[in-house]
Amino acid sequence: MTAKSKKTALQNGTGRILFVSAGLMLVLMGGAVFFSPYLDSQLGNYKEVLFLGLAMVITCGSHWFLLETMQSPQTLSHTERVHATNEKLRYILNNITRQVESTLDNKGTSTGVINIVTDKLAVTLIECAEVLAERTAHLNATLQTGSNETLEMARETLLPLIDETADAITKYLNVGENVDAQLRERISKAQHLLLELRGALAEFAQQKPADSSAELSACIEQTGAMFDVHLKIDDFVNQQLEVVSNDTNESAIALVLHMRNLSDNAENLVRYINAAITKISAMDGGVNESVEFIVRIGHFIQEIPAKISADIHSIQGASGVIDGLSHLVDSIKEISFQTDILAVNASIQAAHAGDAGLGFKIVADEVRKLAVNSNQAAEMIETGLSEARKTIQDGLKFKFLDEVMQQMSEAARVMDVVQELENSHEDARQYYRTLFTVINQNNTKLAADIAEVLGSIQYQDIVRQRIERMQSATQRRNQLLLQFMEELERTNGHLADDFAEQMNIVLNDYIEQESYHGNSLNSDADNNQPPKFELF
Amino acid sequence: MAKILVIDDEEQLRDLLKQMLSRDGHDVTTAFDGVEGIRVFNEFKPDLVITDIIMPNKDGIEVITELLSKNPKIAIIAISGGRRAITAEFNLESAELLGVKGILSKPFTREQLREAVKHALGL
Numbered sequence A: 001m002t003a004k005s006k007k008t009a010l011q012n013g014t015g016r017i018l019f020v021s022a023g024l025m026l027v028l029m030g031g032a033v034f035f036s037p038y039l040d041s042q043l044g045n046y047k048e049v050l051f052l053g054l055a056m057v058i059t060c061g062s063h064w065f066l067l068e069t070m071q072s073p074q075t076l077s078h079t080e081r082v083h084a085t086n087e088k089l090r091y092i093l094n095n096i097t098r099q100v101e102s103t104l105d106n107k108g109t110s111t112g113v114i115n116i117v118t119d120k121l122a123v124t125l126i127e128c129a130e131v132l133a134e135r136t137a138h139l140n141a142t143l144q145t146g147s148n149e150t151l152e153m154a155r156e157t158l159l160p161l162i163d164e165t166a167d168a169i170t171k172y173l174n175v176g177e178n179v180d181a182q183l184r185e186r187i188s189k190a191q192h193l194l195l196e197l198r199g200a201l202a203e204f205a206q207q208k209p210a211d212s213s214a215e216l217s218a219c220i221e222q223t224g225a226m227f228d229v230h231l232k233i234d235d236f237v238n239q240q241l242e243v244v245s246n247d248t249n250e251s252a253i254a255l256v257l258h259m260r261n262l263s264d265n266a267e268n269l270v271r272y273i274n275a276a277i278t279k280i281s282a283m284d285g286g287v288n289e290s291v292e293f294i295v296r297i298g299h300f301i302q303e304i305p306a307k308i309s310a311d312i313h314s315i316q317g318a319s320g321v322i323d324g325l326s327h328l329v330d331s332i333k334e335i336s337f338q339t340d341i342l343a344v345n346a347s348i349q350a351a352h353a354g355d356a357g358l359g360f361k362i363v364a365d366e367v368r369k370l371a372v373n374s375n376q377a378a379e380m381i382e383t384g385l386s387e388a389r390k391t392i393q394d395g396l397k398f399k400f401l402d403e404v405m406q407q408m409s410e411a412a413r414v415m416d417v418v419q420e421l422e423n424s425h426e427d428a429r430q431y432y433r434t435l436f437t438v439i440n441q442n443n444t445k446l447a448a449d450i451a452e453v454l455g456s457i458q459y460q461d462i463v464r465q466r467i468e469r470m471q472s473a474t475q476r477r478n479q480l481l482l483q484f485m486e487e488l489e490r491t492n493g494h495l496a497d498d499f500a501e502q503m504n505i506v507l508n509d510y511i512e513q514e515s516y517h518g519n520s521l522n523s524d525a526d527n528n529q530p531p532k533f534e535l536f
Numbered sequence B: 001m002a003k004i005l006v007i008d009d010e011e012q013l014r015d016l017l018k019q020m021l022s023r024d025g026h027d028v029t030t031a032f033d034g035v036e037g038i039r040v041f042n043e044f045k046p047d048l049v050i051t052d053i054i055m056p057n058k059d060g061i062e063v064i065t066e067l068l069s070k071n072p073k074i075a076i077i078a079i080s081g082g083r084r085a086i087t088a089e090f091n092l093e094s095a096e097l098l099g100v101k102g103i104l105s106k107p108f109t110r111e112q113l114r115e116a117v118k119h120a121l122g123l
Helices: A003-034 A036-043 A045-071 A078-111 A116-145 A148-175 A180-207 A214-412 A414-491 A499-516 A521-526 B011-023 B033-045 B060-070 B086-098 B108-122
Strands: B003-007 B027-031 B049-052 B075-080 B102-105
Touching: A003 A036, A003 A045, A036 A045, A036 B003, A116 B086, A148 A180, A214 A414, A214 A499, A214 B086, A414 A499, A414 B060, A414 B086, A521 B060, B003 B011, B003 B033, B011 B108, B027 B033, B033 B049, B033 B060, B049 B060, B049 B108, B060 B075, B060 B086, B075 B108, B086 B102, B102 B108
Parallel strands: B003 B027, B003 B049, B049 B075, B075 B102
Antiparallel strands: none
16 A cells, blocks of 8 residues: 555545534534524523533544544554644544533533633633644644654644643543533543543654655765765864964064064165265275376376477577577687788788878778677687586576476375275275175075065965865855755655765865965974975 | 184284183184184084184185075174274174174273173073
8 A cells, every 4th residue: 555545545534534523513503503492491501511512422433433544553654644643633622622612602601510710721721722733733744844853843842732731621620510521521531532642642753764764864864974074174174264364474474574674684784885885985085096196197207208308309409509609609700810811911901002001001900900809709709608508408407307306206105105005905805895795695685585575475375275275165065065955855855976975075175185285384484494485 | 611713814812812712611723814714614613703804815704604604503703903994893894794693893802702702602
């Protein structure tokens, strides 16, 4: 017998019982209406009791048949059994409620049957019955869609209510002294039936689902396994986030320290270079003075040959002029000599002329004297010129030597200046060598510091990639969870794929990807090695 | 106590430093210039090097650079009195920028030397 056919049979059976029960109740109600005047006159206040009793009989009979119909629970499925139990329970409760309500409705026309206490208890009983009906409806709904856990919860909330209702009935029967014995018996039966149902429910709860338990267990197991891996992924992601957080923090601190070092080093170097520039300017000033002096002496030495040549030329010129004047003196001497001879000849001729020549003789004598005087003057000029030549030559000689000596005495300092220059050169060489060494070393250090800074900055890229890997892993996980949910819904729990294994693959892939990449900055720092640069 | 290498081209100062440091219990070796200083350093493997800056053949700046490139943690004290245009201040500031642990401007007292050595050795 299939579950469907079983369900149909059960529905048919319960349907018939309910139909018969409802018919009897209608007949009873019709009879009560039709025979009311007659029964009032004959039975009086016992009329309600009679009708209530008959209603209880019909109800209890239908319950009995209903229970009979619902026998053989082993042949029904878990869900069907629970469903049947609920139906049965609801049916009983509804009947109880209805009967109690009916009793209360008829109270106005009856006297002394149900007192105030029993009224209150009846109300409580109705409330309990209503809540019970509601809970059983909830239990039904849970059976359709809920898990075992929620089913268990629903059952656990139902059981105390059944107890409460049973207690309410007990109190109702104990306190309601005027309750008809027949009614009391019927309500007691209802209570008994409730307790029986309670037992049945408890028994049902103890019974584990037989047909679908294996699949359900597998589904639960797989869900649990997936959830475990899900948590592991979360744990690993959290670990990575902590690593990222710590690394980012350390990287930021390292960055600040490096930048501070860079700033300090650069500042020191700038100050050092500025001081050096001032010092170099001072050193250059001293060297320039020495160089200017040497250049001046060099120019003097260069000019010496030209000066000598010019002086010699000047002297030669003066001597030439004097020599030229000497020739003129010779000419004057020659003219004087010729004039003297001429005067002598004139005197001789004047003597030959006698008295006529006396006057001419006087002129001749005067000319002769003039010639002698001219000769003497020429002699004197010649002597003067010689002395002048000698004086010019001597004068030029002394002037030149003085000048030379003056310049030479200044030039004698050249050796000292050259020595100073050599010292300055040596100092400058030493100075520049030191300067360049310091600048070079500091630049190397600055470059290393900048590389450290770049390393720290680049590490932020590694952090970004690590976060991207986290995102990728969680996306894959979420996608798998969605697939799982869809598959669960589609197959109604009959899962074919091993989702837990797929989830494990996601976790292992993620761990493997992390292991491929560099660890945190600490690992490099621990090894006292410069940070590794990864190119991406 | 520590092994100390003193490098200075002035013999008198060299001997004086050796005497002072030995009296404080240090094991002292000397060298007369930078070249000799590097050679002795490799053999002696001192804990501390005290070097003059201006020296023939290889000056103190070169010595400091070479030693620090071999071992950046080596303790070095630079001493200098300057010469002509190159002042002691310049030499010592240069040495400090290179990373020496201490500087002393000539002339210095025994107490100053002792303090500098103690500081350089981290005592």
